[in-house]
Amino acid sequence: MIRLVIVDDHPIVRGGLRDTFADAEDIVVVGEAGDGAEGIERARSLAADVVLMDLRMPTMDGVAATAALRERAPDVRVLVLTTFDSESDVLPAIEAGAIGYLLKDALPDELTHAVRAAARGESVLAPSVTQHLMGQVRRPGAGTLTDREKQVLQLVANGSSNREAAAALFIGEASIKTHLQHIYGKLGVRDRASAVAEGYRRRLLT
Amino acid sequence: MIRLVIVDDHPIVRGGLRDTFADAEDIVVVGEAGDGAEGIERARSLAADVVLMDLRMPTMDGVAATAALRERAPDVRVLVLTTFDSESDVLPAIEAGAIGYLLKDALPDELTHAVRAAARGESVLAPSVTQHLMGQVRRPGAGTLTDREKQVLQLVANGSSNREAAAALFIGEASIKTHLQHIYGKLGVRDRASAVAEGYRRRLLT
DNA sequence: GTCGGGGTCCACCGATCGGTGGATGCGGGT
DNA sequence: ACCCGCATCCACCGATCGGTGGACCCCGAC
Numbered sequence: 368m369i370r371l372v373i374v375d376d377h378p379i380v381r382g383g384l385r386d387t388f389a390d391a392e393d394i395v396v397v398g399e400a401g402d403g404a405e406g407i408e409r410a411r412s413l414a415a416d417v418v419l420m421d422l423r424m425p426t427m428d429g430v431a432a433t434a435a436l437r438e439r440a441p442d443v444r445v446l447v448l449t450t451f452d453s454e455s456d457v458l459p460a461i462e463a464g465a466i467g468y469l470l471k472d473a474l475p476d477e478l479t480h481a482v483r484a485a486a487r488g489e490s491v492l493a494p495s496v497t498q499h500l501m502g503q504v505r506r507p508g509a510g511t512l513t514d515r516e517k518q519v520l521q522l523v524a525n526g527s528s529n530r531e532a533a534a535a536l537f538i539g540e541a542s543i544k545t546h547l548q549h550i551y552g553k554l555g556v557r558d559r560a561s562a563v564a565e566g567y568r569r570r571l572l573t
Numbered sequence: 574m575i576r577l578v579i580v581d582d583h584p585i586v587r588g589g590l591r592d593t594f595a596d597a598e599d600i601v602v603v604g605e606a607g608d609g610a611e612g613i614e615r616a617r618s619l620a621a622d623v624v625l626m627d628l629r630m631p632t633m634d635g636v637a638a639t640a641a642l643r644e645r646a647p648d649v650r651v652l653v654l655t656t657f658d659s660e661s662d663v664l665p666a667i668e669a670g671a672i673g674y675l676l677k678d679a680l681p682d683e684l685t686h687a688v689r690a691a692a693r694g695e696s697v698l699a700p701s702v703t704q705h706l707m708g709q710v711r712r713p714g715a716g717t718l719t720d721r722e723k724q725v726l727q728l729v730a731n732g733s734s735n736r737e738a739a740a741a742l743f744i745g746e747a748s749i750k751t752h753l754q755h756i757y758g759k760l761g762v763r764d765r766a767s768a769v770a771e772g773y774r775r776r777l778l779t
Numbered sequence: 780g781t782c783g784g785g786g787t788c789c790a791c792c793g794a795t796c797g798g799t800g801g802a803t804g805c806g807g808g809t
Numbered sequence: 810a811c812c813c814g815c816a817t818c819c820a821c822c823g824a825t826c827g828g829t830g831g832a833c834c835c836c837g838a839c
Binding site: 377379450451456523524525526527528531534535537556557558559560561562563564567572 | 585656657662729730731732733734737740741743762763764765766767768769770773778
């Protein structure tokens with residue numbers, strides 16, 4: 368029997384998860400928590416096998432909680448279940464010691480399978496997360512924007528539209544779009560707003 | 574006769590400006606420079622009345638050059654002429670001692686008038702810049718996003734579309750749009766990408 | 780010499796965003 | 810009692826963006 372603890376700050380989400388695992392005869396939800404600190408306490412006192420961990424939570428977030436659990440209760444497997452799959456969420460969570468990373472659009476079936484896999488010590492990743500990870504290894508130089516790309520990103524961060532950025536660099540609008548596509552690919556994002564965010568996180572922008 | 578020095582790293586822009594002032598009988602362009610350090614030197618050695626200063630330049634930017642000029646040649650009026658009007662450009666430039674702030678979409682006529690005004694010690698600001706400044710005084714609490722607005726901005730920075738952010742916060746897409754409009758107003762930007770940038774600059778985002 | 784990466788450009792399309800001008804309800808402050 | 814800030818929601822529109830699948834040129838490395 369797999370002893371599961373659910374950590375998520377939304378009661379509604381917790382309810383949905385509880386229902387999901389009600390059908391699984393080999394999984395029992397032994398506890399719930401609304402933030403990271405509480406989650407750590409529950410996981411330890413209830414002798415959890417697997418913790419289903421949200422990332423964005425008040426007071427103590429999922430990454431910090433995961434890291435703390437790895438330290439204080441190394442036998443507990445932490446399975447991240449969150450809404451976001453940007454690199455800035457995925458990589459810290461993996462580094463912190465999460466054994467799996469699923470997105471909240473996962474089907475109930477996928478969820479129960481993932482919990483069983485986690486209990487066996489196997490890793491389960493959402494497809495888009497897998498891509499991010501592959502991107503990290505496939506391209507050792509990934510995250511290295513060219514000078515031109517940095518210029519474009521800086522202009523976008525300063526409020527330029529594609530047209531304005533093109534004018535500022537004396538090139539065509541199409542080139543700006545191409546540069547941005549390359550930037551999205553390298554940073555693992557889908558739009559200019561999160562590209563700017565990643566730019567600041569990686570200290571590419573001022 | 575007003576002695577003018579042009580500081581801009583693009584030769585083409587310098588050329589255009591030179592042409593612009595060729596028609597003004599009371600203004601003579603006595604020198605040009607391609608970066609801030611050079612601009613300071615020219616402004617002093619050529620006894621400039623007014624310096625037309627670009628902000629984004631290699632090696633020494635316009636803000637640093639303006640501050641240095643105020644220090645070492647307080648009689649020289651610095652008139653900023655740049656492409657950008659985000660708060661993070663405007664405020665430092667004004668603080669550094671610029672007497673005016675124009676955008677590069679200004680008409681030649683506006684430019685010559687502004688140079689004459691600067692020579693007389695009067696301030697000329699581009700309309701959108703004036704708005705930024707007024708925003709600074711009118712709202713002492715400006716730049717203070719509400720908790721909800723910070724949540725929205727954080728989600729946008731993490732790559733959420735409006736729809737996704739709405740789902741994450743359990744509210745409607747229309748509310749996300751409204752929050753974003755408020756955020757744009759408070760941060761003095763026009764789109765989500767530069768809102769994210771301002772968020773990082775003001776340390777509202779992680 | 781050719782292969783790959785960087786930079787530039789094109790067309791087309793659907794999706795999303797930004798702008799505007801509202802409206803409602805709640806709570807705190809005067 | 811009233812007003813204002815905050816949060817929520819609506820509709821409509823044009824502008825912009827993101828996705829795709831190319832293309833060309835230049836240059837340096839192998």
